[in-house]
Amino acid sequence: MLLAEAKSYIGKVCTVRFLDRGGNEQSITSIVYDSTYVPLYGGYFVTDTDDIRLDRVISVELVGEKADTAALQVPVAA
Numbered sequence: 001m002l003l004a005e006a007k008s009y010i011g012k013v014c015t016v017r018f019l020d021r022g023g024n025e026q027s028i029t030s031i032v033y034d035s036t037y038v039p040l041y042g043g044y045f046v047t048d049t050d051d052i053r054l055d056r057v058i059s060v061e062l063v064g065e066k067a068d069t070a071a072l073q074v075p076v077a078a
Contacts, residue, residue, distance in 0.1 A: 001057045006032075009060060010032055011033075014030070015029045016030070016060050017059045018057045018058055032046070033046045033048065035054075042055055
């Protein structure tokens with residue numbers, strides 16, 4: 001996965017399937033906080049549970065988007 005594609009998932013809840021250090025497939029569902037490049041290591045997804053190397057990602061499935069609570073408030077008529 002390229003860094004430009006990974007940035008499109010920032011702020012969204014995703015299920016990410018990836019290979020761990022041992023080559024075993026892992027899956028997490030988490031909010032993607034950032035997608036960044038780390039010199040000498042490459043691109044990473046920054047989530048609330050793990051930092052995942054982009055070259056180990058098998059697939060990303062969008063689960064939902066982070067809700068803006070201000071947009072959900074309904075004004076009360078007086």
